[in-house]
Amino acid sequence: MKWALAIAAVLAAPALGLRTSARVERSASELPADGSASMSFHVQPRSLLGLSAPLLPSTRASLSLSPSIARAACGAGAHGPVCTVVAGTTPGEVRGTLRVEDALGLVTQVPVELRLRADDSDTDQDGFPDAVELDSEDDRQAFRRWFVTLAAAQYPTPHPHWPEVHRDCAGLLRFAYKEALKAHGASWRKGRELNTASAPDVRKYQYPAVPVLGDKLFRVAAGAHDAQGPLESAFSTSASARWLLSANVVRVPSGSALPGDLLFFEDPEARGMSYHSMVYLGDLDGLGPEVVYHTGPDSRPGGSRGIVKRLRLEDLLSHPDEKWRPRDDNPHFVGFYRWKILD
Incomplete structure (x- = not known):
């Protein structure tokens, strides 16, 4: 289940006297606490002065969350690292840090927040949420x-x-x-x-x-x-x-x-x-x-x-x-x- 809501944050890292940058797009800020709903953080290149360069394959990302009512995993995507969060079954607020390390070893950390809400819907009206x-x-x-x-x-x-x-x-x-x-x-x-x-x-x-x-x-x-x-x-x-x-x-x-x-x-x-x-x-x-x-x-x-x-x-x-x-x-x-x- 993917939740379409784009929220961008800017990551910047100095390189060769300039500042290379990437943007982090998230697909949702809230998920139902149903044990399977998911959202993703996409690390992608950001244009500077009308120019943009692809992120190098060696750009890495990791995501730590607390409390452990959701789980996260990061891997390679088509245009850069992708971190996926899967909701657990306990409603609550989740906070964490998305850490991105570029090809030069420069690290940027972005705070993230996510809310897991109780999902009581019974769309088939069979008595079970x-x-x-x-x-x-x-x-x-x-x-x-x-x-x-x-x-x-x-x-x-x-x-x-x-x-x-x-x-x-x-x-x-x-x-x-x-x-x-x-x-x-x-x-x-x-x-x-x-x-x-x-x-x-x-x-x-x-x-x-x-x-x-x-x-x-x-x-x-x-x-x-x-x-x-x-x-x-x-x-x-x-x-x-x-x-x-x-x-x-x-x-x-x-x-x-x-x-x-x-x-x-x-x-x-x-x-x-x-x-x-x-x-x-x-x-x-x-x-x-x-x-x-x-x-x-x-x-x-x-x-x-x-x-x-x-x-x-x-x-x-x-x-x-x-x-x-x-x-x-x-x-x-x-x-x-x-x-x-x-x-």
């Missing part, structure tokens, strides 16, 4: 891989990081969702045996530094996002299967399901737990598409806390209880769904 949605295919694929891996890894024994109090069908979705959005460094990987050594993380943002939402990942209200209303009334750290279905996902055709999509069922006879959810894993082991889900606790006296099951989709389609068959002609099958941040 645009800043939360993963708008690059790389990020969507990274999320899917982590989400599927983490959900599948809870079978047969859930990881201790998944609290027992949250172990039900919706809890599996919430746990894998939150963990998939984290940074998966050495400290996170410690004690976890996962086949994701080369899997990239989501780059746009990482939990809990989620734009606008922070740690309140799940929508628990209908309608579009209201930037003026209290966040706590629309988003929460938790959500039931019913709210996940009604406010956090969008339906996809059964034949278009991708790994990381979800299946929902409705059983009106199950008091208090009428909605049930599963994770579609795709074909992980070359044995055909699979699903994984938590059975949920047995509400009867002395009932079990439930377990995690992993089945081939083919076996689920022939489940002895017809209401659990994911078929479009099954009135208990609500359908396949996709997280809104991926849509």
Whole structure:
């Protein structure tokens, strides 16, 4: 995302009794704190006395920023050095110094300022701020891989990081969702045996530094996002299967399901737990598409806390209880769904 606003500053350096100069053009003075918006500083030749000379390839630039709520990188451009700033997810004022060194070793430093503003817009009116949605295919694929891996890894024994109090069908979705959005460094990987050594993380943002939402990942209200209303009334750290279905996902055709999509069922006879959810894993082991889900606790006296099951989709389609068959002609099958941040 490039923001078109040209603001020029003058750099000057003495050379051979004269003053060579370059101008620094910036493409924006404000960015949304969405984790991906960017702007650039271009160092270009400036005309003096009607004459201008190109900047030599050895002209270099560096940019330091504080606080670290945005990141900067400098490199060579077509007409001189270019420094690009990418917004983080925390709103605030950023200050720094752009340092330019010319071919003679002469250094000029220019102070820079930039404001990162909270971006609460919801242009598609789906209830989630645009800043939360993963708008690059790389990020969507990274999320899917982590989400599927983490959900599948809870079978047969859930990881201790998944609290027992949250172990039900919706809890599996919430746990894998939150963990998939984290940074998966050495400290996170410690004690976890996962086949994701080369899997990239989501780059746009990482939990809990989620734009606008922070740690309140799940929508628990209908309608579009209201930037003026209290966040706590629309988003929460938790959500039931019913709210996940009604406010956090969008339906996809059964034949278009991708790994990381979800299946929902409705059983009106199950008091208090009428909605049930599963994770579609795709074909992980070359044995055909699979699903994984938590059975949920047995509400009867002395009932079990439930377990995690992993089945081939083919076996689920022939489940002895017809209401659990994911078929479009099954009135208990609500359908396949996709997280809104991926849509």
